[in-house]
Amino acid sequence: MLQFINVSKRYPGGIDALKNVNFELSNGEMAFLTGHSGAGKSTLLKLIAILERSTQGQVMLDNQNIGRISKRNIPYARRKIGMIFQDHRLLHDHTVFDNVALPLIIAGIDRHEIKRRVRAALDKVSLLGKEKRYPITLSGGEQQRIGIARAVVNRPPMILADEPTGNLDPALSEEIIQLFEQFNRVGVTVLIASHDVPLIQRMGYRTLQLSNGEMVQHSG
């Protein structure tokens, strides 16, 4: 379970990206995070992935205050979260296979198992057969699906997606969201930051809304 308790984040320079944010997300839940540009959506996700630290309050994940995790343990905490970005963040001089395999290589998993799991992940995002390709030779939607395969390949209990449909047309966006629904159906907690309001409304999931760093609505 994810829980924000009175969380504030002030960036160096004095910008208050989050102000006293409170909310809960149960295990296995799927929710959207919305808000205008600069509302603090990315910041909220970064706090969960420990890419930033809160300046006040507690971010609890499975009853552990992850704001307090030592530097040494950050990598292991991150392995429990699959993160997806609008700009994909792929290694462009590596093949699709290598990109998806990266979290497994880092976790020290043996080669046979890596091969099996990468193929399974690519199968889920319908990219099987494109392992040897380089990301740039694939379309935007396909690149996003590489990013998703990488995020789920080591079966994390939680997926965070920051504007995963940002550059995609409505049909592709819906496909991507349907992928997340599939993972959610097998018990993965999913939190998607997006300002694609029509899409969010169509899906009908719980919505957390930020405005100027404040949580203005957190119900479905």
Add this chain to the structure above:
Amino acid sequence: MTVSVIAITLSLPSGLLVSVNNIQSLSGQIDLNNNISVFLRQSVTLKQAKILSDSLQRDPKIIETNLIDKNAALEEFRQYSGFGTAISVLASNPLPHVIQITPLHSIDNQISLRLLVSELKQRPNIQLVQMDMGWLDRLNGILNVAQRGVTIITILLGLAVLLIISNTIRLELQNRHDEIDIMRLVGATHAFIMRPFLYSGFWYGFLGGIFACILVNLSVWLIDGPTSSLAMLYNNSFNLAFMPLIHAVLWVTFSVFLGIIGAWIVVSRYLNELES
């Protein structure tokens, strides 16, 4: 590029060390013939000189004496120097009689040698006593200083190598900034991210060290020809020594150590700054 800069930087102290070692072994060879020259007063006759020479011969601190007659010396000089006519102009022989002494004690026993010299100086007919290895003392002194200098230069240039490697690794880090970000994102430990950079540090150090050794030995080889023909002129066979293998191994190890340490410092600082 980095490798050649490291090689040149390291070839300086290692080359210097090879030079010092070579001069040392050369001066070691000279140690063997450490004579004392005793110049007698102008007024001393050949007969008096012979008596003095014989009495010195009986001194237990002296192995051998060799009297050089001033007239014979002048004659020899006239024949071989080419100044024949100039010398015949001289009214009297300007050279003194000289007794060359081979002392019992070598240069290693400085105290007894100096004692002998001061004893000789006390004798009435002797004008000047000259130890041929006075300059050798000075050379050895200079070599000792040079050796200490090598240590200091090694430390300073070692720091320079550390900076060169750090800088190169820093550039590599900047080039691979996105890749590192992605690796951190999917849970890579610092050790995992650091590993390839430590490998680069290792290779920079290793290749730099190897090339430094090659550079130094190449220089020795180039200088060796002229040096041995020069030594031949002095009836001396002397060949420059290359860098001993053990030194080469130590230099490469030193260089590798600098490479790994340099990479480690830069990358761990970089990663620690990223992770707040």
